[in-house]
Amino acid sequence: MSKKIAVIGAGIAGLTCAYELQKAGHIVTVYEARSQVGGRMASREKDGFLFDIGADHLCNLYDEMKKYCTEFGIEWEPMRFLKYGITVDGKIFSPNDVLSPLSKFRLALQYFLIRNVGDFFNLNELAPHDNGDAYSFMRRRTGKQVADYFVDAFTAVYQFHRADEISTGALLGIMKSISHNKKGWDLHRTQGGMQALPNAFASRLDVRLNHEVQSVESGSQVIVDGDAYDLAVIASQATHTKWFYKNPTQKQKEILDSARYASTISVAFRVDRTKLKDTSVVWVPYVENQKISGYVNESMKGEEMIRDGKSLVCVWLHEEFAKTLLELDDEKVFEAVKKEFIEVCPWFSQEKEIENFDLERWIEAMPKFYPGSLKKAKAFIEGEGQGEQNIFLCGDYLNSPWTEGALRCGQRVAQQVMKKTSS
Ligand SMILES: Cc1cc2nc3c(=O)[nH]c(=O)nc-3n(C[C@H](O)[C@H](O)[C@H](O)COP(=O)(O)OP(=O)(O)OC[C@H]3O[C@@H](n4cnc5c(N)ncnc54)[C@H](O)[C@@H]3O)c2cc1C
Structure with a gap:
């Protein structure tokens, strides 16, 4: 059944998750604090240059990212020299x-x-070597x-x-x-800079820019700055999430506190x-x-x-x-x-x-994927903490490095949400 879902944070993790959930038939609203989407995967135009303000280059092994680029018609180009x-x-x-x-x-x-x-x-797959x-x-x-x-x-x-x-x-x-x-x-880029893929996602979604969420309260309904949702995916940096997520469960609090x-x-x-x-x-x-x-x-x-x-x-x-x-x-x-x-x-x-x-x-x-953190994040992602009180956490800090990892985290969390909503 279709659910009303809030996604907080329009970085590549939140956008991918929102897109997959919308594709599955849910009604999704994305909140983003900044005036543009992409978070740490974004570019700024200045004096005729495109300055990639965070992530700078992509690798040809970013297979999941390449699939979306193909779907949205974004050119995936090799760098001139490597x-x-x-x-x-x-x-x-x-x-x-x-x-x-x-x-x-x-x-x-x-x-x-x-x-x-x-x-x-x-x-998560490398936790045994942590x-x-x-x-x-x-x-x-x-x-x-x-x-x-x-x-x-x-x-x-x-x-x-x-x-x-x-x-x-x-x-x-x-x-x-x-x-x-x-x-x-081998290093690659998307034509139009790092901003191209986040923009393509955003153009297909309901995104509220310049909306810095101040309060999320979990429960049988999730209240995001006064608006009620069936559930929420919080895809902001852990340090931000700790500030506005008012009533995390013990396991959610522990994983947020452990992020560095x-x-x-x-x-x-x-x-x-x-x-x-x-x-x-x-x-x-x-x-x-x-x-x-x-x-x-x-x-x-x-x-x-x-x-x-x-x-x-x-x-x-x-x-x-x-x-x-x-x-x-x-x-x-x-x-x-x-x-x-x-x-x-x-x-x-x-x-x-x-x-x-x-x-x-x-x-x-x-x-920082510091020693011991891989095991902790794996236990959270695969255990009961994820999805408790209708809140799902998402983002690169959850064992999902770099833009490709964050994007795959968005896909993974969308799957977890769909599993919960269909059960
Ligand atoms: C300088 C730099 C260089 C990098 N180089 C590379 C590289 O070359 N290749 C690569 O693959 N990766 C690189 N990375 C890593 C990559 O950019 C990140 O791992 C990835 O983009 C993280 O995505 P995310 O969606 O998890 O988080 P973010 O992109 O941080 O998204 C979180 C979003 O939540 C929003 N938010 C926070 N609080 C609130 C709130 N209260 N209300 C609403 N919205 C909120 C933020 O504004 C942000 O847009 C680099 C990162 C940096 C900083």
Whole structure:
């Protein structure tokens, strides 16, 4: 039977869930605090450029996302070039040139040994390996060089925190995916930027923008800011959910309390296109620089990202550095980041070659899949907490990393809702 359902949060998790529920015949209303949909998967147009303010690139192994792109007629394009770089002593090296032959051998052995673990985008499958932290695990198995220049650097660039705060289970999932499907990690984009897919979902849904939900009360009916629903899917960041969800059950409260996030700031600079070399993403290991975690050459996205001979470079920050800047005004943030960036990017020798363009602060940039958290989230998702009092929680913090994980979480929660409403 058709139910009246509220979805709170129009990030990719909430939008996917809302779309699937509407397709199944339910009457769905989506509430979004911001003036645009997408959450951390969004873009902003400025001076003819599309600045992807959060997530920056997609991988060819994002199979579920690709299905929606096909359905909505959104073009899924490969990036122009796909080289990665790692910073050592202020210079950029290819990953292959950073490790000694012994480190390479030990790393190759690890790749061989982890053939049968689960899928990174559903960390529930990796909960059996949630037995410690990725840094210590790899330091023991492969030595300090691999731990610092691969594991810690990868965690920094994509999670903005250190590898001792990520579970071995998550690391094994990534390693398995890379070893089984290397081409799947080729970087892609959707034409129209990160905003394209969230917009396509939203155009098919009833979305109330600029509506920051103040209160959700669960029960036989769910009351969202005074309006009654049969049930609600709360797809906002856990820290926000804790603030407006007034009467969570014990299990819901525990899972919300257990979520931790790393902060960052996406800082975009406008630069001369000819200065940018054909490296797509540069990882900056923490042992090399404790402030910048990595940077992305936006000209890899094609002509759309080149205007009057200029393009953008997007810089991400380690969480501790980001936290010192979050409260400062934009000019001060640009100034502090530029000073550090020049130390780790050999493409520029003077700050005057780098023009301030735009920035976005993210207090909750990335959930930390810390040791022990995978098991906790799995127990919640598969146990009684999910759906209690007609409330379903949804989002990347529930063992569902990155845009593809969050999207799949939306699908999974829609299935759970449908199971409950049909029983
Ligand atoms: C800087 C950065 C770079 C990243 N790079 C990549 C990348 O390259 N590739 C990749 O795949 N992933 C990347 N990610 C991760 C990816 O963006 C996220 O994992 C994913 O988008 C999370 O989606 P979500 O729907 O779970 O959460 P969100 O996108 O955070 O959605 C939650 C929504 O809830 C809304 N909300 C909150 N409170 C309320 C309220 N009270 N009322 C109404 N609405 C509310 C928020 O405004 C938001 O729109 C990156 C993230 C960041 C921050």
